[in-house]
Amino acid sequence: MRRVAALHYHPDGYGTAGKPIIGRRVAGEEFLRALVRHGGLQALRALVQDRAQAEAFRAHVAAIDPALDTSAHTYEDPAGFDDAGTIFVPGAAMSTYAWWRRRHRQDAFSLCGVTHTTATDRAMDAIGDLLVAPLQPWDALVCTSRAARGMVQRVLDEQGAYLRDRFGTGRIEGPLLAEIPLGVDTASFAPLPEARRRWRERLGMGVGDVAAIVVGRLSLVTKFTPAPMYLALERAAQGAARRMHLILAGYFEPEQARGVFLDGAAALCPSVTVHHVDATEPMARREIWSAADFFTLPVDNVQETFGLAPVEAMAAGLPVVVTDWDGFRDTVEDGVHGFRIPTVMGGPGADIARRYAAGMDAYSHYVLGASLGVAMDIPRAAEAYRTLVDDAERRRAMGAAAAAHARARYDWAVVIRRYLDLFDELAERRRGGGERAPPQPGREPVPLRPDPLRIFADYPTEAIAGEMRLALAPGAGIEALRARAQVPGVVGRGSLLPTERQFAAMLARLAVGPATAGELAALAPAGRGARGLVWLLKYDLVRRSD
Incomplete structure (x- = not known):
């Protein structure tokens, strides 16, 4: 069935060219490409702010499929989406769109947002606002992992309890919470034997050497604490029959993090040869996976909600060693696709929340403070690393299982189908009625943005x-x-x-x-x-x- 689809379009949400490579941009860029390629669309509409964004949208889609019918409408033309069914919003901040729709007709179309980072004050405010804004039973917030859904539900439960106590009311409902992972174009991560030979030669790796790789943003503040990984790698390297390498493929954020990662490695894992590769350059990012023998990312930071890099690694045929943390708990089956290393969290952290809420701490201090209360099992991590270093057959079997798993569950063709199924479910809900808080004659439809x-x-x-x-x-x-x-x-x-x-x-x-x-x-x-x-x-x- 060919359909009309719609999304809110801003170039920053759907492109990585010339910008730092961060998860939400990668996810947005890949989502749009996949929707056009695999959505079976008759037409694609965009909600835009102005003419410049409209032109950027048309050019973006034309680069993917020049034949697809596109149109762009500003906020002054909500009727332009009456045939679209659902407008996809690349974030959790859905309230603005719900109030905008209310001026038009609340059952005209559905809204569907998606979680990325949920740890910022703005993200948590946006989640809490879902209970106050005129979200309807036919709207949905997609949570990319069970962990993300659990966090969102806790915020909604706490906010809902407060609102009930404050106003003495009964049911307070938000949008439907759905679970759909992020996707990857698995074919684009296929191993490249010639690239492997070239990169390993360039990095000085011998034929029998074993290389681990970290791909992504190299940030102590918003990604992970590298020191525990270095301790585990050093323990694995002690007495290993093969020389070990670690490829840090990404960019340092901020630049001062270079010392944290490189000097920290020199101090804590001297037996491992460490290389930094700037993987912001597209060709390097595409090829560098092939130089490695396994992937690792021991995240201990609440900035993460899904974790796209391990899925990309699995698509590249690499076994993975990750912490048992956030979305990794869904994507990696321990002992099959690699290893998930147990984590422990210690609290409470009310003092951290209080300082952040009062503006005494910046967001960076907030998440870094939270990560102080998270630890992974270093001996277990060392054991996992040593297993993959010493057992080439185990690496091969786990890598093959990981690649098959990525294709079956996380390829964009599969993930987009799940989105389209959700949009169909939302359409059924719209047909079923049950509008919440319909606008009343003589009252302002948007009380805090009145005439x-x-x-x-x-x-x-x-x-x-x-x-x-x-x-x-x-x-x-x-x-x-x-x-x-x-x-x-x-x-x-x-x-x-x-x-x-x-x-x-x-x-x-x-x-x-x-x-x-x-x-x-x-x-x-x-x-x-x-x-x-x-x-x-x-x-x-x-x-x-x-």
């Missing part, structure tokens, strides 16, 4: 009324209007006023004699007519005659 000319009604002497009678000012007419409009500052937001032709119709009617504001306002679109009459009053082109 300014209504909410500030106590400021003027009076509001323009339909029965107010108006007449032409002496000498007024279309030429006088044009002369006034040429004066700098007289027309500040012309797009909000009637057109010149509509103004001319108002002036022509008044040339016959006085008329009511209601009659004159009807000569222009709703809202603009009354605003245009006040503008004519402002510049003495019409006057009251009652």
